Amino acid sequence: MNILIDNELKADILVVDDIPDNVRVLSTILLKQGYHVRKAISGKMALMAIRTTIPDLILLDINMPDMSGYQVCQELRNDRRTAQIPVIFLSALDDVLDKVKAFQVGGADYVTKPFQIEEVLARIQHQLTIQDLQTQLHVQNEQLRQALDHLKTTQAQLIQKEKLIGLGQFVAGIAHEFNNPVNFIAGNLSPAGDYIQDLLKLIKLYQTEYPQPTPAIQQVINEIDLDFLLCDLKKLFGSMQTGVERICAIILALRIFSHLDESDIKPVNVHHGLDSTLLLLNHRLTIQVTTSATTSIKVVKHYGNLPIVTCYARQLNQVFFNLLSNAIDALEVASQHYKQVAYEPTLWIETKVIDRDMIQISIKDNGLGIPEAIRARLFEPFFTTKSVGQGTGLGLPTSYQIVVGKHGGTLTYHTASEGTEFQIVIPARSPQES
Structure with missing residues (x-):
């Protein structure tokens, strides 16, 4: 660590040598240069000193009785906290193999005894300069990484904003285009049914008053299968009425989902939002397990x-859509996995009040769970495990931003081989109200 002396940071250097005179000489020289110096006369003492306070550089003697300098250096390199400390070996030996081994165990430099003071100082300064440059590079890399993360997040937010705007416009167009013709059909179904009933009464009256139809009329009755027609006509009208009601429900769900023509922040029934989202995803609740079987x-x-x-x-509602869509995806994968095994894909949705004014929405599936290898990247913008064109990698990071950034809540998950549960916790009142 750098030591502040007279408002100037000075490097902290540890001198390790089993000969006290060598330690004393080096310490005196380094102190005159303004460095902060600590001393150790054995390898074990050196390790204790390093673990107490990590130095900026170590001058390390190779030949020591209890623990060699090579062994000390290897211990340092095996510890993540001390692996980057530059070590300059000191040795009376000048064998090439000694120098090679010094670099093999992680030494940064090598000085032969008896050493020249100018050489030692120059090598120390050189290593400290390298260390300083590496630190600056690390800081710059970290700043760049943060800038890239911020850029990716901003880009994801912009894309999601455009998607929401586009979705609102699309839903508005769909709702408008469907609303008038559906209302026209729905409004005419009732009087059309009344007219049909009147005609059926007339036919029955004719059958009562004229029980013996002419041959021409009897032929038409046989051709159209009058009894079947009368029975099936009621079913047809019932089916049309059900279809119109379903279209009206879908239009209502679209309007609830996107909250068209309404303020951005408003009081809502969360259950209506969940139900409308489920209705929009209703077509995906039937899974193709094999070419001939569905579940x-x-x-x-x-x-x-x-x-x-x-x-x-x-x-x-967009968060609900993202989480429910992901859960359905997981259940589709699990259904394919359990083809020959009795498996019931299930989706649980639970809501409750917690901690006074906080509410919790849980969405759980019994899929195969999230692989451990991708969990750390789950909320990373543009990260997806789906095929090209199948996923944008924006669903979860956008959901996180909406829940945490917009609502001041939390979005967490629990996963195992039996499935995954996402939990949304938000205040019942908006941050502005709070």
């Missing part, structure tokens, strides 16, 4: 008694 994802809801939550409703 359905079981959805289990445990909704608590939540208060009305003031939040960024559109963005929170």
Whole structure:
């Protein structure tokens, strides 16, 4: 560590030699140069001194009785905290093999005794300069890494913002285009049904008043299979009514999901947002297991008694969409994995109030879990394990930004081989209100 002397940082140097006179001479010279000097007369004492306070550089004698300089250097290199300390070996030996071994065990330089003071000082300064440059390079690399992370996060936010704007415009167009014709059909179904009922009454009256139809009428009755037609007509109208109601529900779900024409922050029923998102994903709840077999994802809801939550409703629904989509993806993979085994893909959604004004939304699946190798990168922008065109790598980092950055909440997960659970915790009131 650098020592502050007279408002100037001075390098901390540890001198290690089993001959006290050598230690004394080197210490005196280094102190005159303004360095802070510590001393050790054995390898074990040196290691104790280093673990107490890590020096900036070590002058290390090779030949010591209890523990050689080579052994001390190897101990330092095996410890992550001391691996980068520059070591200059001191030795009375001038054999090439000794120098080679010094560098093999991790030495930075080598000085032969009896040494020249100018040479020792020059080699010390050279190693300290290298160390300083490496430190500066490390700082610059870290700053660059942070800048790149910030750039990736900003880019992800911009892309997500554009996606949300595009989604809102798309939903507005879909809702507008569908709304009028669906209302027209829905409005006409009821009177059309009444008209059909009147015509059926008339046909029955004719059958009562004229039980013996003419041959021409009887032929038409046989051709159209009148009894089947009368029975099936009711089913047709029932199917059309159900279809129209489903289209209306989807349009409503789209409007709830995107909160069209509403303020960004507003009080909402979280359960409505979850249900509308599930409705939008309903087509994905049937999984193709094999070319001839499908299975359905079981959805289990445990909704608590939540208060009305003031939040960024559109963005929170986007989080629900991302997490539910990922859970369905995981269940699809698991269903393929368990082809020949009895397996029921299940999705659990639970909501509850915790810690007074905080609410928790949990989305859990019984898939195969998240591989340990990718967990550290889970919230990294643009990281995805899906095939090209199947995933952008923005779902989880965007969800994290919305929950943590926008709402002041937390987004955590627990995963194992039996599945994964994501937990959203947000305040019931918006940060502005709080």
